[in-house]
Amino acid sequence: AQTVTQSQPEMSVQEAETVTLSCTYDTSESDYYLFWYKQPPSRQMILVIRQEAYKQQNATENRFSVNFQKAAKSFSLKISDSQLGDAAMYFCAYSGGGADGLTFGKGTHLIIQP
Amino acid sequence: DAGVIQSPRHEVTEMGQEVTLRCKPISGHNSLFWYRQTMMRGLELLIYFNNNVPIDDSGMPEDRFSAKMPNASFSTLKIQPSEPRDSAVYFCASSLLADPTDTQYFGPGTRLTVL
Numbered sequence: 337a338q339t340v341t342q343s344q345p346e347m348s349v350q351e352a353e354t355v356t357l358s359c360t361y362d363t364s365e366s367d368y369y370l371f372w373y374k375q376p377p378s379r380q381m382i383l384v385i386r387q388e389a390y391k392q393q394n395a396t397e398n399r400f401s402v403n404f405q406k407a408a409k410s411f412s413l414k415i416s417d418s419q420l421g422d423a424a425m426y427f428c429a430y431s432g433g434g435a436d437g438l439t440f441g442k443g444t445h446l447i448i449q450p
Numbered sequence: 451d452a453g454v455i456q457s458p459r460h461e462v463t464e465m466g467q468e469v470t471l472r473c474k475p476i477s478g479h480n481s482l483f484w485y486r487q488t489m490m491r492g493l494e495l496l497i498y499f500n501n502n503v504p505i506d507d508s509g510m511p512e513d514r515f516s517a518k519m520p521n522a523s524f525s526t527l528k529i530q531p532s533e534p535r536d537s538a539v540y541f542c543a544s545s546l547l548a549d550p551t552d553t554q555y556f557g558p559g560t561r562l563t564v565l
Binding site (some may be wrong): 348368373379380381382386420431437438442 | 471483485490493494495498506509539541543550551553554555556559561
């Protein structure tokens with residue numbers, strides 16, 4: 337079974353600084369997808385970024401980018417120019433080709449210090 | 451687009467009662483997922499529908515849980531009888547493609563409290 341590990345229960349960063357959230361996963365599949373979701377206090381799960389495993393280029397969405405290391409099974413999220421609105425729980429998730437839906441990590445609580 | 455709609459947003463019930471959670475996926479989406487979020491276990495997939503057909507219900511914890519999708523625009527998750535350990539936030543998500551690797555869009559969740 338696939339597993340997703342987020343080793344940082346909580347991270348804190350100063351506004352306007354850069355922060356990196358780590359995520360590792362375990363799978364025997366070669367083709368899969370990885371996601372970062374944001375969950376603010378409203379509880380809404382919001383897609384931040386998506387990476388396809390067969391693509392070597394790291395995905396980027398505005399201030400959000402990933403460092404995808406397939407051999408190391410690592411998928412970290414970098415947030416540049418952190419803003420107060422970035423404060424939330426961030427979940428790393430994996431989806432493979434089987435009928436398994438998404439497998440989530442336990443989440444990282446990101447605090448933005450003004 | 452209104453996004454995924456879930457109702458109710460909050461539900462408080464007593465142990466032993468039947469609870470029904472409802473979900474309307476994004477129009478045109480072909481897959482629907484039910485997840486449960488608790489502090490102890492995080493986010494877990496309960497069941498997944500593809501074109502209204504249940505594909506994988508291995509995450510449904512017990513026979514007390516059942517889910518239906520009578521048409522492409524509506525799904526229910528029922529718990530009968532409910533127990534205090536069922537207290538959690540229940541999310542519904544949908545995706546355009548009939549493929550579990552496609553991007554999933556989540557509803558706002560239903561916070562269930564069983565006393």
